[in-house]
């Protein structure tokens with residue numbers, strides 16, 4: 246077929262001039278989710294009834310049977326805690342891959358039904374909505390840290406302890422957190438001190454937050470700046486010397502290969518946590534069995 250005279254062949258035609266369009270908006274961030282009013286009334290009631298049966302530990306930062314490391318002062322943690330799935334005792338050091346993985350995660354109780362339901366739903370949300378690269382092979386939310394936020398009562402004085410300094414959660418993959426009680430101010434900040442606050446999020450009563458991926462997990466630190474005290478709450482369980490106004494459940498993943506039964510800890514580590522395990526065993530059949538197994 247012949248070409249009409251005077252027309253350049255199509256491939257040589259100059260491209261049409263670009264029209265400046267509106268600036269491109271970044272797509273939605275699939276590695277962060279905040280869901281207000283997530284917890285159902287039934288699950289909340291069941292969770293509070295279960296909490297009332299717990300005996301949280303108020304751990305010391307370092308082992309109590311020998312002096313703290315040089316230059317460090319022994320102290321109690323800011324707040325009582327309870328762990329499910331596996332217990333990361335502060336004196337053994339928290340799970341810190343790749344090197345800090347042995348003798349740190351002690352097999353602990355399974356999740357009670359309302360938390361098991363939350364976990365099943367959160368895992369499904371993550372698999373549906375998060376970028377696959379954020380979710381390592383074998384990832385499951387098998388670990389939960391229950392943090393009790395409130396104030397200590399010391400010699401008649403009330404000392405507020407409802408905060409967490411900036412840190413990263415080193416367990417691989419997304420972490421999820423469920424909050425009940427007074428709302429908390431959570432901030433994500435750039436690492437290295439110089440950077441500013443990248444996101445500020447009030448974590449409301451009954452809310453769920455999930456974050457994962459290199460930006461939220463590795464490049465940013467997070468902290469709890471403060472917790473409101475507007476409703477005079479005193480959440481269960483009763484903890485001597487402490488009034489709880491917020492409880493947070495942080496769900497994480499620790500690979501099963503790094504979880505050790507109490508009876509299988511190295512003798513030094515077992516000795517460091519023996520008093521805590523005895524305290525837990527006084528109230529929880531799981532820990533009674535763990536203690537018996539080690540005898």
Ligand SMILES: O=C(O)CCC(=O)C(=O)O
Pocket residue numbers: 390392409414422424429431448467468469493495
């Ligand atoms: O209480 C919260 O919402 C956050 C707790 C937290 O940062 C943690 O458990 O690592």
